[in-house]
Structures are given as C-alpha cells and as structure tokens.
Amino acid sequence: MKKDIILAGVGGQGILTIATIIAQTALKAGLNVRQPEVHGMSQRGGAVEAHLRLSSDHIYSDLIAPGTADLIISVEPMEALRHLDSLSPTGIIVSNAKPIININDYPEVEKIIAAIEAIKGSKVIDADKIAADLGNPRSMNIVLLGAAAPFLGFDPSLLEATIASLFERKGQAVVDANLKAFHAII
Amino acid sequence: MKKILLGDEAYAQGVLDAGLSGCYAYPGTPSTEIMEYVQNSKLAAERGIHREWSSNEKTAMEEALGVSYAGKRAIVCMKHVGLNVAGDGFVNSAVTGTNGGLLVTVADDPSMHSSQNEQDSRFYAQFAMIPCIEPSSQQECYDLAKYAFELSEKNEIPVLIRLTTRLSHSRSNIETADAPSAMNDLHAPNNPRRFVLLPAIAKGNVKKLCEKQADFAKLSEESPFNKLIDGKDTSLGIVATGIAYNYVMEAFGGNCPYPILKISQYPLPKKMLSTLLNKCDKIMVVEEGAPFVESQLRGPLEDPRIMGRLTGHLPRTGELNPYLVAKAFDLKVAEPPAIPDLVKMRPPRLCDGCPHVSTYNALKEAIAKFEDPRVFGDIGCYTLGALPPFQAISSCVDMGASVTMAKGAADAGIHPSVAVIGDSTFTHSGMTGILDAVWENANITVMILDNGTTGMTGGQTSIGAGRLETICIGLGVNPDHVKVITPLPQKHAENVETIAAELKYEGLSVIVSRRECIQTLRRKK
Numbered sequence: 205m206k207k208d209i210i211l212a213g214v215g216g217q218g219i220l221t222i223a224t225i226i227a228q229t230a231l232k233a234g235l236n237v238r239q240p241e242v243h244g245m246s247q248r249g250g251a252v253e254a255h256l257r258l259s260s261d262h263i264y265s266d267l268i269a270p271g272t273a274d275l276i277i278s279v280e281p282m283e284a285l286r287h288l289d290s291l292s293p294t295g296i297i298v299s300n301a302k303p304i305i306n307i308n309d310y311p312e313v314e315k316i317i318a319a320i321e322a323i324k325g326s327k328v329i330d331a332d333k334i335a336a337d338l339g340n341p342r343s344m345n346i347v348l349l350g351a352a353a354p355f356l357g358f359d360p361s362l363l364e365a366t367i368a369s370l371f372e373r374k375g376q377a378v379v380d381a382n383l384k385a386f387h388a389i390i
Numbered sequence: 391m392k393k394i395l396l397g398d399e400a401y402a403q404g405v406l407d408a409g410l411s412g413c414y415a416y417p418g419t420p421s422t423e424i425m426e427y428v429q430n431s432k433l434a435a436e437r438g439i440h441r442e443w444s445s446n447e448k449t450a451m452e453e454a455l456g457v458s459y460a461g462k463r464a465i466v467c468m469k470h471v472g473l474n475v476a477g478d479g480f481v482n483s484a485v486t487g488t489n490g491g492l493l494v495t496v497a498d499d500p501s502m503h504s505s506q507n508e509q510d511s512r513f514y515a516q517f518a519m520i521p522c523i524e525p526s527s528q529q530e531c532y533d534l535a536k537y538a539f540e541l542s543e544k545n546e547i548p549v550l551i552r553l554t555t556r557l558s559h560s561r562s563n564i565e566t567a568d569a570p571s572a573m574n575d576l577h578a579p580n581n582p583r584r585f586v587l588l589p590a591i592a593k594g595n596v597k598k599l600c601e602k603q604a605d606f607a608k609l610s611e612e613s614p615f616n617k618l619i620d621g622k623d624t625s626l627g628i629v630a631t632g633i634a635y636n637y638v639m640e641a642f643g644g645n646c647p648y649p650i651l652k653i654s655q656y657p658l659p660k661k662m663l664s665t666l667l668n669k670c671d672k673i674m675v676v677e678e679g680a681p682f683v684e685s686q687l688r689g690p691l692e693d694p695r696i697m698g699r700l701t702g703h704l705p706r707t708g709e710l711n712p713y714l715v716a717k718a719f720d721l722k723v724a725e726p727p728a729i730p731d732l733v734k735m736r737p738p739r740l741c742d743g744c745p746h747v748s749t750y751n752a753l754k755e756a757i758a759k760f761e762d763p764r765v766f767g768d769i770g771c772y773t774l775g776a777l778p779p780f781q782a783i784s785s786c787v788d789m790g791a792s793v794t795m796a797k798g799a800a801d802a803g804i805h806p807s808v809a810v811i812g813d814s815t816f817t818h819s820g821m822t823g824i825l826d827a828v829w830e831n832a833n834i835t836v837m838i839l840d841n842g843t844t845g846m847t848g849g850q851t852s853i854g855a856g857r858l859e860t861i862c863i864g865l866g867v868n869p870d871h872v873k874v875i876t877p878l879p880q881k882h883a884e885n886v887e888t889i890a891a892e893l894k895y896e897g898l899s900v901i902v903s904r905r906e907c908i909q910t911l912r913r914k915k
Contacts, residue, residue, distance in 0.1 A: 214736065227394055231563050237394055240560035242503070243419055243848075248771065250738035255560075265640035266560035266633070269712035271724030286733045289726035306739065311732045319730055 205235065206259040207357040208268040210287045213279035214304045215252045221370075222277060222349050223254045226356060229366045230258045233358050240266040249306055251283055258357065277352045279345060280304050281316045281328065296325040298352040300344065302332040327351060334388050343385035350386040391566045397557040398497070400528040400564050402427035404535030405493065409571040411462035412440035414450035416818065417847035418469030419504035420558040421497035425467055426850075433570060440464075443844075443851045446789070446818040447472035451479040451494070458483075458492040458548075459585060461577035463539050465551075470498040470509050475789065475819070477514075480548075484518040485587060485595045487546040489579035491539030497553040500679050500709040504846075506769075506788065508707065510680035515550040515656060519599050521606050522550040522656040523615060524632035528562035530615060530654065536571065541609065545602060554678050556709060557633050607657050615654035618662050623647040626719075627670030629663070629687070631677040634710055638676055641716035658683065667695075674698060674718060678710055737777060745841055745905035746772045748877035748885070750780045753808070753837065755882075756889035763806045763893075764799055768792035768820070770812035771845045783810060790819025796834045797827050806893040809836045814844040817854035821865060827898045828866035835892050835899045838862075839877075841907035849910045862900045871899040878905065 209226070213219040220241060227237045241254035255268045270289050276297045278284030284299040291297070297320050303313050317328050331347040338347075346367065353360035367386055371379045395403060402424045405413075413434075415425040428434050428441045440457070444450035447468040457464035468476060473496050480494060496514070499505040515522035523538055525531045534551070542549045579585065584595055610616060621627075628650045630638045635652045651666045653659065667673060667687075675684035675698035684698040697703045703718040704710065716723045740747050750772075757763045767773055767783030768791060775782045785795055792809035793816075800807035811820050816838050827834060838858050844850040854861055859872050871892060875885045885903075892899035 215738065227561060231392065231394055237563050238560055239394075239562070240556055243423070243559050248738040248741060248774065249736075251736040262644065263562075264636040264644065265712045266556050266562075266636065267711045269640070269716070269724065270726035271713075282733055282736075285730055288729050288733075291727060292724065293727075307734060307736055309734050311734060316732055319732060 205357050206261065207257075207275065208273045209256040209258070209356070210268065210273045210276045210290050211254040211256060211278070212276060212283040212287050213252055214283060214306070215249050217279045217304070218345055219252060219254055219279055221345050223256050225349060225363060225366050225370060226256060226258075229362050230358065232366070233362055235260055235358070236263050238263045238266045251286060253287060275352065275355050277348065279331070279348060281313065281320060282311065284320055285316060291323070296355065297323055298327050298329075298348065298355065300332065300348055301328050301330040329389060335385055338381070338384055338388060340381040340385060343382050346382045346385040347388050351389050353386075391568060392563055393566055394561050394563050395528060396423055396559060396561050397528045397531045397553060398423035398559070399427045400562070401495070401531040401535065401551070401553065402431070403566055404532040405463075405465050406431055406433050406439070407567050407570040408536040408539050409463050409573045410439055410465060411490070411573050412454060412457040412464040413467070414440070414444050414454040414464065415467040416444055416447045416450055416472060417844050417850045418472050418497075419847055420499055420555045421467045421469045421472075421495065421553070422847045422850070423558070424465070424495065437573060443853070445853050447476035448479055451476035451483070454492060455479060455483050455486070455488075458488040458490045459579060460490065461579070462490040462574045464490060465493045465495050467495040467497070469505065470496055470511055471505060471507065471788065472496070473511055473514055480514070481518045482587060483548045484520045484599060485592055486585045487595070488542055488548050489546070489577070490574050491542035492548040493538050493542065493551050494548050495551040495553065497555070497558045498679055499555050501555070503555055506786070508679070510682055511550060511552045512656060512679070512682045515552070519603060520547050520550055521609065522552055524552040524654050524656070525557065525615070526632050526635045526652065526654055528557065528560065529564045531557065532564050532566060534615065537614065545605060547602065552632070554633055554709070556678070603657065607660060610655045610657055610659040611661050613655040613659070616659050616662060617652050618665060619646075619650045619652065621647050621649040624649060624670045625672070627651070627666045627673045629653060629666065629673060629675045629683055631683055634676040634678045634715070637710050637712050637715040640712040641719060641721055653683065658686065663687070671695070672697060674703065676704065676710065676715055676718070738774060739777070740771065740774050741908050743908040744771070745877040745903065745907070746775065746839055748879055748882065749837065749839055749903040750775050750782045752875075752877065752882055752885035752889055753810070754780065754782055756886045756893060757806065757808065759890065760806055760893065762804070763808065764804050765808045765810055766792040766796040766799065768809070768811040768815050770815050772810060772812055772839050775810065789815050790823055793820045793823030793827065793836055796836070797823065797832045800833045805833060807834045808893070809834060811836065811838055812845070813838060813840040813842065813855040813858060814852040816858060817852070817861075821861065824862060824865045824867065824900070831897045833896050833898070835889075835901065838900060838902045840902050840904040843907045843910050845907045845909065849907065849913070858902050859900070867898055867900050871895060871897065872902070873899070874902045874904055876905055877903045
C-alpha cells in the first residue's frame, strides 16, 4: 500500500490538523509516514502546503515527486490548482469550495471550481457551509477530511479514534461535534 | 517507542536521551523546533536541563562551550546564517577543544525558503577542521546524538551537525530508546590551560588540531553513517550526501544498479571514495546544498569524470527533489501537468491587525514630505514591508544591518536615513550599532518595532522586549529623542507627528513602536 497526498491551503487555515490526524492514524495502522511541511515566512497569509506519504514499505524521499501524487486535499480552491503539477494522471482532488480572497487579482471562483471538477473523480464541497450548518464552523477541516477519507487507502473508521483523542482534552461535546463533522459527507 | 517527529524534534529527542545538560539557541527557520521541543519536554523539566533562548547565536555558542568546559553535554542550535554570527566562538572552540560533548547544530536552508542566502555549513566544519555529521533521515537525526556526543568527548572536539530544511521540517515515524542515558557529572577539563588561547598556547592547540585530522578521517571510514553499497553496473558510481541519498534511492525505486557511497560523516572518507572511483567509469555527486564534495572531487583541474551541480546534470542552486535527481540519471519520470494560468501568486503578508501595519502607515506618511528619504530594513516579519502595499524599505541584509547601514548612508549624506528593526533583532545585533551612532551623534532615526516577541519564527521569547527605551538611554541615546508610540489606526495622526519631528531632528533619535504581536495575543485568548 502506498499513498502520496498533497495538502494545500492558506497560512492560518490549519492544514496541519488534517495532516496530523491522517499521519497518526497511519502510524497506528502500521504504515510508514513522511510529512514535510512549510514553517516560517510563508505561514503569514501566504500559500502553504504539506506533503504526506504513507506506505507499507520503506519511504525514502520526504518530498513527493511532481506528477505522482494520488490525492490533493485543499482547504482553498485556488490552492488546490497550485499543486496540479504534483498530481498523477490518475490522481484526484478533494477541495473546499470557499475561496480566501486576500490578493487583488483573485480569479473568478466559478472558473477555478470548474477546473477542479474537470479532473476525473474530483470533488468540490462547501465544507465551511456544512460545518456552519452543523453548528461548529471551526470543524471545516474535519468535514473536508471526511470527504477525503475514502481515498486514503485504509479503513476510514480508523480515523475516528484519532479525532476523538485529538479533541479529548477539549471535552466530550467537542469530540462529538468533530465526529459529526467527519461523518457529514463521508 | 514509536513516534512521529519532525527531523528537528527527532534530533532533540536524541540529544535528550543521550544525556543532554544544556540547550542554547537563537530562533531561526528551520532550526527553531529543536529548542521548542526541549522546552516542552517533560524529561528536560525533570532534569533541569538549560532551555532558555539566548540573545544571539554568538552568546548561545559561547554559553554552550561553557557547559562543555564544565564537563557536561551541550548543544547549540541555529540556522545557517546564525553560524556567521557565532563564527568567532565556533572556530575557536575547535582550537580550545571540548570537555563535555558539544554539538554545534546548524540547519541550512537550501532554496532559501526563509533565508537570505543558501550557504552550506559543511564548509564551516572543514574550515574549523572539525568532524561534521549530516543525517539522511529523521531516524538518523535521533540515532546520531549519542554517537556524536561520544565522538566529541573522545576526541575533545566540537562536532557540527548539519540539518537541512526538508529533514528539519518533515515528520517521520521513528524508533526511540525506552530510557534516557545519565547526564555527565560536573568535571574539570584535563589540561584546563588549553582553553586559554594566548598565542603561546593556541600555537600548540592548532598543531594538535592538525594532527587530529588523520583520526577524524579514520572515524569517517568507520562511521555507521557512511556506507558503500555495491552495484552491478560500474559504468557509473554515485556519491550521495545527507538527504540527497533518499532522493537517489527514490529515483531508482530502492533498487539502484550502480554502486553508491552514502556520506553522512565528514571529513570525506578517502578510502571509500577511492574504492568507488577506482571501480566506476564516471561519478555522479548528489548533494543537498553547495557542490561541496563535487568540487573537491573535481579538483582545480576539473576531472571530467565527476558530474553533478557543476556540470549542469543537477541545478547549480536550490534544493533537490526526486524529479531533479531522476532527470540527472536520465531515468524515465512522470512529466508534471501544467499549472493553469488561473492560479495567481499568494505571497506572505502582514497579518490583519498586525502592529507593523500601523507603524508603516505612519512612517510612510511622515517620510513623504522629504525629497529622497531612505529606510533600511532588517530581518523579521516587518521585512514584508518591502512588498506591496507598503514598499516601505530599501534593504534587508542581515541581523542588525538596518541601524548600521542607515548610519553609513547618513555618513555619506543621505537624509533622512531611517532604520526599521524589530525588538528581538535589536537585542540580537542592533545595540552595538546604536553605540556607534551615539558616539558620532549620527543623523539617523531608528524605529524599533516592539511587538514583544520573536514573531517570524512563531513567537519565541524576546529578551529586551518592553524595556528597549531604557536600553537605548543606557547606551547613551539622548533621552529627549527616545520616543515611544503605540501603533494603532486611531493614533495615526499623533504618530505621524512624532515621527516627522524626529526625522527633522539632526542627530540620533530612537522611536519605539510598541504593541503586542497579534498572533501571540490571539493565542492567549
């Protein structure tokens, strides 16, 4: 088993929470993990990314080679397309629909979404709206994780225990809210 | 124990488990997480391990050398350019030698993700004539700690640990020991006179250091981190250093037909190298950073058998990746799809509510009244003031250079000449520049942006924050020209007036612009 995943977003959106949940779960499932991420200057409202490599065999490179990623998970639609050069011909994108418009020349959102949906098997979901409708807007990431869960290469239900333990110290209500977000569109 | 750790964290866990007594550092990407991990470690708290930030890399280096003098194990951590700041103590620590193990830990930033240059610290290790270990994986980051401390103590020499961005900032599952080793007891160095670098003593020390070189080379031959891996096809041999080894293995799918020499310990293992060179027709050198090994192998006569970054098989600058490495070997690779034109640049920017925004707005308005003003910047979040919408600074060179470049420009006749520097950068390297300016009453205005933290690296302790005006007055700045403003939109007019008055004043002024970083403030809520 081998999955190469790109996580993308804008600094401050918390793509590393998604990465952490997947990586911790993969470790428990006995897989090897590599997860290079961006720290430092670009975290300040700029484009950020993390690579996540999961494999039952030894993993050599931390970075995913261009044109070979199985999956792009993006919490922002234009950021999903920024990493299109990473995607393999059979790879798919799971992206949030809501744009973060903090630049002057942000393109038309409809065109971006159409470009993502043109890639076979890809999904664009309004994770912000779904999370807000569930009464927990901050769980946008977890809604998106749920949408991506079937494509991770291991049993999606294994993620539940990791989500529960991650939010444990914030109380059972927060755990339940996040599990609900996870199941919103899995 | 199985854990997922960043390379920086794996290294920190490694030194903790190897009996560390003191961690010294100044924050700098990609090295910051080493100290942060030690600060958050339960073991470090239980053992009372030193884990406070230092003013700069030089003070950190010397403090760590003091711990070593006392017989205990210490690490000092910094980013690559920090070693320039620590350079004096670093090079001379090779001459004094060490007592307790001392690991000078430097995280290089090839491709300059968060840096001004991409200098390769292996040159520094060679320059100081000390061993250097360059791990190739997070597991090696952990494993090397005990080995390196022992190497340091046995040979009474500091060891340079070279990390690079993609190792420091990548997580991996690693195996750690179940129980940590004991810490060293306090003990005096044998022959304590060797720490007194009077010429008469230093001469003997330098001679001894030269004599040790043969031992260091032998250690590299026997190192568990260097290995010669046989291959059937000897038409080509590969030298792969540090993390570049992974890219080579990835490119060949873990099954390389050519012999490979993996190098993670220096000085270069000459016997291993000559075995490879004698066996193979040509050699491809793959290294993350400068062509350090490649240029040594090519030599001044540019041996055409040696290929790599200098021959264009790999890019001359920038970090490597599996794609670039596969291309160097003419392997078939997936061609990446094009990124649509729809995608626009999204550069980093100052946060909404950041105090620097108000400071720059006020400074820009105050300075607009002058014909040809110049603002010299420094290293920190406020360097983003160079980008739109502010475009407010003309330079960013090195820690503290705003004050001294502004002074030089004023010496040459530029007016107004303004320095913009953050609180942490000021106490790192700005204070000595102020002393120069005080001595000559230089006609400059220094704006110290005091947000109470070392912001760019994520909010670490800033040693002088909150008392910068006292420090400046102590350094001799005329108290009448030391002003404090609060960078808030509602104070804009008042701030413009204060700045304009000090720009007009012919002499040294300091304006402290003080409001807490919006990121650290949010975290408190």
